[in-house]
Amino acid sequence: MKGILIGMFAIIRYSTKKILFSRKAIITILIALFIAVVMGYAATQDMDRLQAGTDFMDGLILFFFMPVIAMIYGASIIRNEIEDKSITQILTSPLKREYAYLGYYISLAISLSIVMVIIVTVGFLAFFGQKGIDGDALGVYVDICALSIIGSLVYSSLFLFISLPLKRPLYFGLFYAFIWEGFIGSLGGKIQEVALKHYIRSIGSEWIPFGVISDYSASEVTYSFLVMVVVTSVFLFLGMIIFRIKEFP
Numbered sequence: 001m002k003g004i005l006i007g008m009f010a011i012i013r014y015s016t017k018k019i020l021f022s023r024k025a026i027i028t029i030l031i032a033l034f035i036a037v038v039m040g041y042a043a044t045q046d047m048d049r050l051q052a053g054t055d056f057m058d059g060l061i062l063f064f065f066m067p068v069i070a071m072i073y074g075a076s077i078i079r080n081e082i083e084d085k086s087i088t089q090i091l092t093s094p095l096k097r098e099y100a101y102l103g104y105y106i107s108l109a110i111s112l113s114i115v116m117v118i119i120v121t122v123g124f125l126a127f128f129g130q131k132g133i134d135g136d137a138l139g140v141y142v143d144i145c146a147l148s149i150i151g152s153l154v155y156s157s158l159f160l161f162i163s164l165p166l167k168r169p170l171y172f173g174l175f176y177a178f179i180w181e182g183f184i185g186s187l188g189g190k191i192q193e194v195a196l197k198h199y200i201r202s203i204g205s206e207w208i209p210f211g212v213i214s215d216y217s218a219s220e221v222t223y224s225f226l227v228m229v230v231v232t233s234v235f236l237f238l239g240m241i242i243f244r245i246k247e248f249p
Contacts, residue, residue: 007095011103012110015077019111022080024072031069032119035060036126043130050136053127054211057144061120062204062213063197066151067181069119070112071173074159077108078243079169101160101243105236109156116148136210143207151200154228157235158196164242196231199224 039056081087090100120141128137158176163169181195192198202218203225218224 004095004099007093008099008103008106011090011095011100012107015104015107016111019073019077019107020114024076027072028069028115028119031065032122035065035119035123039123040126040130043127049128049131050140050210052211053124053131053137054140054144054208054213056127057120057123057140058201058204058208058211058213061116061123062144062147062151062200065119066116066148066200067155067177067197069115070152070155071159071170071177073112073115074108074156075163075169075173077104077160078163097244098240101240102236105156105160105239108160109153112152112156113149116152117145120144120148140208140210143204146207147200147204150203150228151197154196154200154232157232157239161235161239161242164239164246193219196228199227 038060039053042052042056078087081090091097093100124137124141124144128141131137159169159173162172162176166172181197199219201213201216203221204213205216205218206221208214219227
C-alpha cells in the first residue's frame with residue numbers, strides 16, 4: 001500500500017504541475033481577463049448588486065466556461081502524455097495502471113478546481129470590488145467556488161475517460177461542451193436533466209438565494225448529489241478498466 005501511495009503521489013505532483021504550468025495556462029488567463037472585463041464593465045451599470053453579480057457568475061462561469069475549461073484540460077492530459085512519450089514511464093513502472101489512472105484523475109480534478117476558483121475570484125473581485133463586498137456577496141462567492149469544485153470533480157472523470165477511446169477527444173469535447181451542455185442544458189423541461197450542469201445548478205438553487213439560479217427548475221438536492229457521485233464513479237471505473245487493457249503506441 002505504501003508503494004501505491006508513493007507512486008500515485010508522484011503522478012499527482014508531476015501531472016498537477018504539468019497541467020497548471022502548460023501552455024493551456026494562457027487560455028485560462030485569457031478567459032479570466034475576459035470575465036474581468038465583462039463583469040468589471042457590468043459593475044459600472046445601474047443594476048441590483050447581488051442579483052446581477054450572481055447571474056454573471058452563474059451564467060458566465062458555471063453555465064458556460066466551466067465545461068469548456070474542463071474539456072480543454074481533461075480531453076488532452078493523457079493524449080499529450082502519449083504524444084510526448086512521457087506515458088511510457090508510467091506504463092513501465094511497478095504501479096498498476098488502475099492506480100496510475102486514478103492519479104491522473106486526482107491531478108486533473110485538483111488542477112481544474114484551482115483554475116476555476118481563480119476564475120471565480122477574478123470575476124467576483126471585478127464586479128463586487130466596485131459594487132461593495134459584504135457578507136451576502138461573500139456567501140455567493142463561497143457557494144460559486146464550491147459548485148465549481150463539484151463540477152470539476154464530475155467533468156474531470158468524464159473528459160479524462162473520453163480521452164482514452166478517442167484519437168481526437170477534443171472534437172467530442174467541443175460537441176459535448178457547446179451542444180450537449182450548452183444547448184440541451186439550456187432547454188426547459190425534463191430534457192435538461194441529461195446535462196451535468198443541471199444537477200450542479202440544482203444544488204446551487206438550494207444554496208444561493210439570489211439571481212436566476214435561486215428560481216431554477218431544479219432536481220432535489222440529494223438526488224442531484226447522488227447523480228453526480230454515480231456519474232463520476234462510473235466514468236472513473238470505466239476509465240480505469242480501459243487504461244488497464246489499452247495498448248498505447
